[in-house]
Amino acid sequence: MTTNAPLSDHYDADKPVETMWEGRFITAKRRGRWEYVSRARGIRAAVILAIDSEDHVILVDQYRVPLGKRCIELPAGLVGDQDDAADEDAAVAAARELEEETGYRAGRMESAGEFFSSPGMVSESFTLFRAHDVEKVGAGGGVDDENIVVHRVPLADIDDAIATWRATGYAIDVKLLTLLGPGLLR
Secondary structure, three states: OOOOHHHOOOOOOOOOOEEEEOOOOOEEEEEEEEEEEEHHHHHHHEEEEEEEEOEEEEEEEEEOOOOEEEEEEEEEEOOOOOOHOOOOOOOHHHHHHHHHHHHHOOEEEEEEEEEEOOOOOOEEEEEEEEEEEOOOOOOOOOOOOOOOOOEEEHHHHHHHHHHHHHHHHOOEEEHHHHHHHHOOOO
């Protein structure tokens, strides 16, 4: 195992952070020669891996403007994105988002830790939660105009399902590697 080099040894780490632009949910920043995006107001994200008692994984798809197409994803949502809930617990947000997006309720949420999805461009992290004892309690589909489609896929068929979605033009979120990982290592 290696040790961390001092912060002063890192490229532009000693430079001040400059806010170039700030919106309601994201902020564009520069530190030295490095430009990146972060969540505004300290907003965090929660991602949920939900597998039901019959070994089906619960996935969602929705249109993603930056990609210009629908994307297959694990259910996810923002933590503390409402001004009156800035101190929201990430596990509570994960449970809420799972039910809103998919119509499934978790009996228990277990944190698998914090992860960074694209650390060369985005400072955002997410906490991955494993939903246990999931049961269908509603239709899902999200709130307002999210237009989320729910998919219940047998884990044994996940490779084929993702390949089919990809072949028909869907984007595939990097977090689905949590499901593909073991097969990729063979």
